[in-house]
Amino acid sequence: MTDSSVFYRSRKSYPVAVRAEGVYVFDDRGQRYLDGSSGALVANIGHGRTAVADAMAAQARRLAFVHGSQFSSDVLEEYASRLAGFLKLPGFRFWAVSGGSEATESAIKLARQYHAERGDLERYRVVTRRPSYHGASLGALAASGMGARRELYTPLMNESAWPKLSKPNPELSGEADAERLRTLLEELGPQTVAAFMAEPVVGASDAALAPSPGYHARIAEICREYGVLFIADEVMSGMGRCGAPLAVQLHGPVTPDIVVLGKGLAAGYAPLAGLMASPTVHDTVMNGSGAFKHGFTYAGHPVSVAAGLSVLDTVQNENLVEAARERGTQLLAGLRTLRSRHPQVLEARGHGLLLGLILGDPATGEACAGPGLAERVALAARTRGLLTYPGTGAVDGTRGDHLLLGPPLSIRPAEIEELLAALDGALSDTGG
Ligand code: PLP
Known part of the structure; x- marks a missing residue:
């Protein structure tokens, strides 16, 4: 626990953001993060629009x-x-x-x-x-x-x-x-x-x-x-x-x-x-x-x-609705390639730039492969400079651990490739 006066959401540690531009957020240590989830699917036109x-x-x-x-x-x-x-x-x-x-x-x-x-x-x-x-x-x-x-x-x-x-x-x-x-x-x-x-x-x-x-x-x-x-x-x-x-x-x-x-x-x-x-x-x-x-x-x-x-x-x-369709097709195709490379990725799905990865146990096909798989992948991704939006727990008929991916609709094709490379690394870091 830090000596900050801020009431954080949880005990985990939060980087301190100081500025953002395009699809990137920067913290007070100069680390750059690709905003792969637009925060919580919010920053649709990207950051820093004057x-x-x-x-x-x-x-x-x-x-x-x-x-x-x-x-x-x-x-x-x-x-x-x-x-x-x-x-x-x-x-x-x-x-x-x-x-x-x-x-x-x-x-x-x-x-x-x-x-x-x-x-x-x-x-x-x-x-x-x-x-x-x-x-x-x-x-x-x-x-x-x-x-x-x-x-x-x-x-x-x-x-x-x-x-x-x-x-x-x-x-x-x-x-x-x-x-x-x-x-x-x-x-x-x-x-x-x-x-x-x-x-x-x-x-x-x-x-x-x-x-x-x-x-x-x-x-x-x-x-x-x-x-x-x-x-x-x-x-x-x-x-x-x-x-x-x-x-x-x-x-x-x-x-x-x-x-x-x-x-x-x-x-x-x-x-x-x-x-x-x-x-x-x-x-x-x-x-x-x-x-x-x-x-x-x-x-x-x-x-x-x-x-x-x-x-x-x-x-x-900027025709961002059409861009969401095009970049979404690119990102979903890349996520499906990750599914073929990482057995803990059970499914990749979604429309436009509201996409999800279902994570789990490849042996059983169960979406909950032990506590906090999605959280662990999200943390590994953050360490590699990629922000994602994890969800956990097979309750109420959900398929357990998942990651939501939804970068700004203004993301460029090369930035999608950068996102996929970081996610590929994070999935390898966390077991497969
Ligand atoms: N409805 C849906 C479908 C949402 O995804 C959310 C937030 O994630 C809400 C309502 C609540 O919105 P807010 O967090 O802005 O209160």
Whole structure:
């Protein structure tokens, strides 16, 4: 333990970052790290973009803060309309918050209020999947199917309000897989269910697991049939990360009722997250009681929104959605080569630049090969100057140890090769 005054996340040692540029982060000892996970899949346009910093500074000088109960702002008006266009969600309304957990909780509350406005007070349940991760605050954690992060708090959560559907099975057709939601809704009594919320490409809980094509379109149909709102949690998978503006649209047009966004929105330059609400959801509230009964002090903070607008300019001007697709193909091919060289790599998967490696015991095919394999690989990678995002523990049907890989969408082909070489070394260092 150091004599620092900082309350660190854990006892392990943390390098002290002092600057970052492009895909690299530098610490106070001059070590350079290739940001192979964009932090936690956040830094979508890379580090050190002066245009974003300038836009934030100009906004702070012009208008740093107004409260959402008193004002909208010109920057928020422009951003909301640009975002709806980029995401191909015409008529959707943007509700801004500061982080992903606030955003998923806002979506849950909005779904509940939507039904209440229609006089339907029985719909209190939110169905999610196991495993899943929707955030760390208590409501978002209750919605999450991630035992390891929830178990300390279970007495605070009414489990009957948060039923869980099992994870997607990519060996089934998307349609057959999605039909399992119908079965669960029938068991629960669909009249008790407000919403179904899922990550279109799974993030922290199950390394880039994605269902077969057709899954989301059928999920949207089933939800419509039962009057249940479909919430796509795209905090990690959205904003181009998976090679499409939204991962839910990877295999064709699908329109959820609510889309939750975070991380890549302002790409780490400022805290910014939010939700996009369909015209029906928005109008039901506004034509009913007239107000969403919810709000955070910093919602729609002009400096964060200015960062978001400048990040969106960069994503569009530099064609970063297309870049995510191309570089993702390159990186996934390289990860599959690593799987053939390192027996502890059981699977490489994902879409665009949201990719995952499943690690485990080659003899049994079990994904948990002893404590902390993913942590050990991540540490070896860090020693070699590569940052990754490890996840551990075969709980809730996850495949145990995994590494998420998701460099900035602006990464260059040669930097992908550098990432793969460092990971190759780290896998050799840790046993195979
Ligand atoms: N939803 C998803 C899909 C996430 O991946 C995360 C964070 O990893 C969250 C919600 C919570 O976001 P935040 O950590 O910004 O609160």
